[in-house]
Amino acid sequence: MHPPELVSNLRNFLPPESVLYETEDLKPYECDGLSAYRQTPMIVVMPETEEEVIKILRVCNASKTPVVARGAGTGLSGGALPHAKGILLSLTKLKKILEVDPITRTARVQPGVRNLAISESAMAYGLYYAPDPSSQVACSIGGNIAENSGGVHCLKYGLTVHNILKLRVITIEGECLEIGGACFDTPGYDLLALMTGSEGMLGIVTEITVKLLPKPEKAQVVMAAFDDIQMAGNAVANVIGAGIIPAGMEMMDKLTTRAVEEFVHAGYNLDAEAILLCESDGTEEEVADEIKRINEIMKKSGAVDIKTSHNETERLTFWAGRKAAFPAAGRISPDYYCMDGTIPRRNLARVLAGIEKLSIKYGLRCMNVFHAGDGNLHPLILYDANQPGELKKTEEFGAEILEMCIAVGGTITGEHGVGIEKINQMCSQFNTKELEIFHAVKSAFDPDRLLNPGKAVPSLRRCAEHGAMHVHKNQDKFPDLPRF
Amino acid sequence: MYIKIKTNFRIYLDFEELTGQIKTTLKIKSMQDIIGQYTNTIRTAAKSKTPLFIRGGGSKDFYGNSMNRDGHDILSAAAYTGIIDYDPTELVMTARAGTPLADLETELQKQNQMLGFEPPHFGPEATLGGCVASGLSGPRRVYVGAARDFVLGIRMLDGNGSNLHFGGKVIKNVAGYDISRLITGSMGTLGLLLEVSIKVLPIPPFELTLRMQMKEAEAIEKMNQWAGKPLPISATCFYENNLTLRLSGAESAIRAARAKLGGELISDGPIFWNSIREQTHPFFQSGSSLWRLSLKSNAPPLKLLGQQLIEWGGALRWLACSGEYMDTEENIVRSESILANGNATLFRSNKRSDSVFHPPEPQMIKIYQRIKEKFDPVGIFNPGRMFREL
Numbered sequence: 001m002h003p004p005e006l007v008s009n010l011r012n013f014l015p016p017e018s019v020l021y022e023t024e025d026l027k028p029y030e031c032d033g034l035s036a037y038r039q040t041p042m043i044v045v046m047p048e049t050e051e052e053v054i055k056i057l058r059v060c061n062a063s064k065t066p067v068v069a070r071g072a073g074t075g076l077s078g079g080a081l082p083h084a085k086g087i088l089l090s091l092t093k094l095k096k097i098l099e100v101d102p103i104t105r106t107a108r109v110q111p112g113v114r115n116l117a118i119s120e121s122a123m124a125y126g127l128y129y130a131p132d133p134s135s136q137v138a139c140s141i142g143g144n145i146a147e148n149s150g151g152v153h154c155l156k157y158g159l160t161v162h163n164i165l166k167l168r169v170i171t172i173e174g175e176c177l178e179i180g181g182a183c184f185d186t187p188g189y190d191l192l193a194l195m196t197g198s199e200g201m202l203g204i205v206t207e208i209t210v211k212l213l214p215k216p217e218k219a220q221v222v223m224a225a226f227d228d229i230q231m232a233g234n235a236v237a238n239v240i241g242a243g244i245i246p247a248g249m250e251m252m253d254k255l256t257t258r259a260v261e262e263f264v265h266a267g268y269n270l271d272a273e274a275i276l277l278c279e280s281d282g283t284e285e286e287v288a289d290e291i292k293r294i295n296e297i298m299k300k301s302g303a304v305d306i307k308t309s310h311n312e313t314e315r316l317t318f319w320a321g322r323k324a325a326f327p328a329a330g331r332i333s334p335d336y337y338c339m340d341g342t343i344p345r346r347n348l349a350r351v352l353a354g355i356e357k358l359s360i361k362y363g364l365r366c367m368n369v370f371h372a373g374d375g376n377l378h379p380l381i382l383y384d385a386n387q388p389g390e391l392k393k394t395e396e397f398g399a400e401i402l403e404m405c406i407a408v409g410g411t412i413t414g415e416h417g418v419g420i421e422k423i424n425q426m427c428s429q430f431n432t433k434e435l436e437i438f439h440a441v442k443s444a445f446d447p448d449r450l451l452n453p454g455k456a457v458p459s460l461r462r463c464a465e466h467g468a469m470h471v472h473k474n475q476d477k478f479p480d481l482p483r484f
Numbered sequence: 485m486y487i488k489i490k491t492n493f494r495i496y497l498d499f500e501e502l503t504g505q506i507k508t509t510l511k512i513k514s515m516q517d518i519i520g521q522y523t524n525t526i527r528t529a530a531k532s533k534t535p536l537f538i539r540g541g542g543s544k545d546f547y548g549n550s551m552n553r554d555g556h557d558i559l560s561a562a563a564y565t566g567i568i569d570y571d572p573t574e575l576v577m578t579a580r581a582g583t584p585l586a587d588l589e590t591e592l593q594k595q596n597q598m599l600g601f602e603p604p605h606f607g608p609e610a611t612l613g614g615c616v617a618s619g620l621s622g623p624r625r626v627y628v629g630a631a632r633d634f635v636l637g638i639r640m641l642d643g644n645g646s647n648l649h650f651g652g653k654v655i656k657n658v659a660g661y662d663i664s665r666l667i668t669g670s671m672g673t674l675g676l677l678l679e680v681s682i683k684v685l686p687i688p689p690f691e692l693t694l695r696m697q698m699k700e701a702e703a704i705e706k707m708n709q710w711a712g713k714p715l716p717i718s719a720t721c722f723y724e725n726n727l728t729l730r731l732s733g734a735e736s737a738i739r740a741a742r743a744k745l746g747g748e749l750i751s752d753g754p755i756f757w758n759s760i761r762e763q764t765h766p767f768f769q770s771g772s773s774l775w776r777l778s779l780k781s782n783a784p785p786l787k788l789l790g791q792q793l794i795e796w797g798g799a800l801r802w803l804a805c806s807g808e809y810m811d812t813e814e815n816i817v818r819s820e821s822i823l824a825n826g827n828a829t830l831f832r833s834n835k836r837s838d839s840v841f842h843p844p845e846p847q848m849i850k851i852y853q854r855i856k857e858k859f860d861p862v863g864i865f866n867p868g869r870m871f872r873e874l
Contacts (some may be wrong), residue, residue, distance in 0.1 A: 103782050148658050162633050175847045182780040182825035187841035193665030197658045214714045237573035243686030285736035342654040374655040414656035433646045440858035
């Protein structure tokens with residue numbers, strides 16, 4: 001169908017301001033948080049109701065027009081990159097919090113609701129929504145479902161998939177699926193899990209029921225400095241080996257600590273090879289008990305310097321540096337390239353040593369920040385796009401890191417998603433038969449491959465190139481948004 | 485007979501029945517051979533369109549639709565055993581699907597760890613594969629998560645005999661669709677599980693069990709109220725006007741919570757919770773059919789005949805019927821579960837049934853069928869065991 005015809009079809013049931021097609025109106029939608037990839041969509045539609053979503057999808061299905069769903073557009077893997085001949089379905093106007101039920105500890109919300117807004121609306125009841133991706137002030141819950149977002153607390157409280165009960169999903173055919181329920185389990189295949197993290201490839205989520213948890217009474221953090229990476233890695237294992245599941249466990253290497261300290265003055269030990277932040281939360285008694293044990297373990301594990309936060313301000317200061325790692329990378333280098341692999345933690349020292357070797361091989365510096373509790377590594381390769389050949393070297397460096405993650409039993413993406421960015425690395429992690437199953441699952445929902453085509457799962461013939469998240473001159477699409 | 489020597493091998497000894505002497509032939513089977521055998525069985529069955537009834541230890545034979553198992557070949561999944569990888573500090577264990585659940589839990593216990601979702605075994609022969617395929621979880625489920633929440637990765641054979649792996653051995657992983665969790669609870673209808681990577685948890689340092697007397701409506705209200713407070717509750721059970729609670733965590737926190745909650749301290753707590761988890765508690769044997777109702781946690785007391793037992797903070801209600809409803813039992817129980825925003829499963833019954841699970845909406849069945857077709861094109865794996873249409 002030609003664009004004018006499609007626009008007039010959409011305008012039959014959508015108000016004029018909800019259908020954008022002029023080039024200057026489309027421009028803001030040309031990329032998500034991964035601004036290296038840009039594409040202007042043919043049309044942007046902004047429905048306000050589920051009924052409108054259904055009608056839009058029916059029009060797209062009938063005309064075989066590709067549809068890319070978009071939430072707040074903060075994603076880091078280009079999952080919401082528009083399709084040149086497709087409709088960009090912006091869900092930001094579906095932003096109602098429909099119900100907060102303090103008795104059953106649930107909230108029913110529309111996909112455009114911001115992650116943090118859910119916790120804010122539940123605060124009065126002493127409840128909150130646990131998954132806290134770093135972009136939580138801006139990112140939408142619909143996008144969190146699409147990416148199965150985590151956050152620094154996910155070792156203890158789980159990812160998005162662990163914290164939702166029900167979804168209303170519209171298929172490309174315009175049918176409404178009620179997946180999950182008000183209860184803890186429903187018979188049949190676990191489509192709730194299948195939908196979570198499916199990157200907008202299977203259906204459009206129009207309503208989400210999330211679980212709410214009681215807010216812990218107290219949180220306290222221990223900051224420990226180590227003069228050896230391996231010792232810091234062992235300290236993480238020792239904490240977990242002692243039966244403690246910390247609320248958060250983060251690690252930074254020396255290059256990172258030095259880069260952020262200049263920025264936030266958190267009082268980090270600048271001579272340390274690694275800094276560990278280990279948080280405990282729960283009841284007063286639990287936290288007191290755990291913090292004491294964590295201190296002992298850090299000491300025994302060879303920490304050269306240990307500090308414990310004594311109040312909220314101090315706790316947040318300790319965290320400030322970790323949260324400033326991405327912008328700090330942008331301060332000390334014209335460009336950086338963020339990786340997102342997960343590894344079994346025991347291989348940390350090996351992988352970091354490998355990264356150091358690669359750093360020498362490519363002549364590029366690399367800062368390492370690490371969600372140490374769950375093995376999710378974010379190496380930030382520092383480079384200068386204006387130096388001829390440096391971008392190419394960076395991409396090769398990054399690809400080698402991801403290959404290393406796979407080789408030690410890990411994965412190419414822990415939380416940023418595959419999107420368009422890591423689509424080629426999917427070929428290294430999965431074989432042809434496995435990729436065929438992914439395609440088959442997609443076709444069970446979307447036989448004509450109209451939903452977010454070209455993302456998340458590579459076609460069998462495109463397994464060669466490599467993509468990346470590049471940030472030039474710290475020009476992140478959302479420079480103010482915390483990234484960690 | 486066979487003797488297990490190492491996790492990777494089993495030695496098969498053929499006894500001469502009359503003389504009791506061991507014959508000279510000694511067959512050593514490697515785990516790789518077993519996969520080869522499974523693959524052959526699947527490919528042969530697919531060719532001849534013979535349904536396969538996948539069976540681990542057989543402890544959950546009772547669960548699911550009766551289906552006509554005549555003419556089905558049994559695909560015994562119990563031979564592929566052994567723990568492949570377990571590093572306690574990673575909080576992940578990878579094991580072959582035929583590994584007895586009991587062996588696996590013994591290994592975990594040695595490291596002071598456990599399967600957080602407390603899967604019911606329903607017999608010493610229960611295997612990891614059966615646990616994941618049935619997707620059942622025990623008393624701790626509401627507070628830490630279900631089987632599906634802990635499964636991180638799987639290796640399986642599909643209906644073509646292709647050896648596939650999905651997910652991984654790490655907690656955070658968003659590469660590809662979450663096939664591992666799709667397989668969890670799919671009752672063996674999508675393929676044969678070979679290996680499972682599962683997240684494990686530390687055993688809480690301290691636990692105690694409290695009991696207090698109250699009426700059902702009050703118990704439901706209290707369980708919901710407490711779940712909204714930062715209290716270390718790890719299991720709840722209401723039966724015959726007694727609400728039993730388990731507290732788990734740091735000793736100091738448990739003592740503080742006990743002071744807040746009151747109630748009488750029960751000394752045989754672990755035995756009680758095991759009897760709920762394994763359904764050895766007399767309640768579970770009290771009827772001719774046992775219904776499992778998964779409901780919104782604050783659903784008011786159900787007006788149903790028969791005995792009831794409540795778990796999961798009010799979200800799981802067991803109903804033991806002894807023919808009170810005659811032929812209308814299924815309709816009445818199902819309607820009641822819908823009113824309470826949930827669903828009902830005929831968990832155990834003396835009678836055969838081919839509609840054990842709550843029937844899904846037609847548009848859901850359509851998606852299920854399309855998924856099933858992709859994994860199992862000829863429809864050889866456990867046909868009918870979950871839904872007649874699959």
